[in-house]
Amino acid sequence: MRIIGLLILIFLSAKAFGQLDSLGLGDDTTLNKQEQTFLNSDFADKRGDFDLKGKKIAYVGGTRGNILFTKKEFFDGYVRPRIGTNKKRHYSLIILTAIEKEKSGGYDAFILTPPKMFTDQDRERLITELSKR
Numbered sequence: 001m002r003i004i005g006l007l008i009l010i011f012l013s014a015k016a017f018g019q020l021d022s023l024g025l026g027d028d029t030t031l032n033k034q035e036q037t038f039l040n041s042d043f044a045d046k047r048g049d050f051d052l053k054g055k056k057i058a059y060v061g062g063t064r065g066n067i068l069f070t071k072k073e074f075f076d077g078y079v080r081p082r083i084g085t086n087k088k089r090h091y092s093l094i095i096l097t098a099i100e101k102e103k104s105g106g107y108d109a110f111i112l113t114p115p116k117m118f119t120d121q122d123r124e125r126l127i128t129e130l131s132k133r
Contacts, residue, residue, distance in 0.1 A: 024075025029056045029107070035071075038079070039111075043093045050095050055108035058130055063116040065126045068133075078113050090114045096127070104130040 022034040031039065036052040043052075059074035061067040069077070078091050091113035101108055104127045112118060 024072045058110040061113045
């Protein structure tokens with residue numbers, strides 16, 4: 001019986017690691033299943049009824065949102081170091097309005113890392129910049 005329990009534990013651990021290992025793969029701006037599940041959970045306290053499933057996301061850094069990261073850079077630099085720890089989240093979810101989505105070229109939201117001084121003017125500039133990508 002112990003062997004069966006141990007095998008189940010190993011299987012579940014490998015499955016969980018495989019899912020976490022899928023975070024930040026590729027350059028696609030649309031989240032994969034594991035990314036959307038992780039981020040939906042991570043932002044459960046901030047996103048309201050906004051579901052990240054199938055959403056186009058930009059990853060933005062700098063104190064004024066002046067640096068664009070790839071999905072891999074974001075997950076490697078900000079998400080992976082937090083997994084399995086009690087570290088605070090040092091990024092925030094900014095959900096775009098329908099008008100902003102259209103102006104940005106179809107982005108639904110962006111994740112700002114680290115959130116510092118980000119004004120409405122910075123938001124407008126970023127939306128314009130995203131439309132050129």
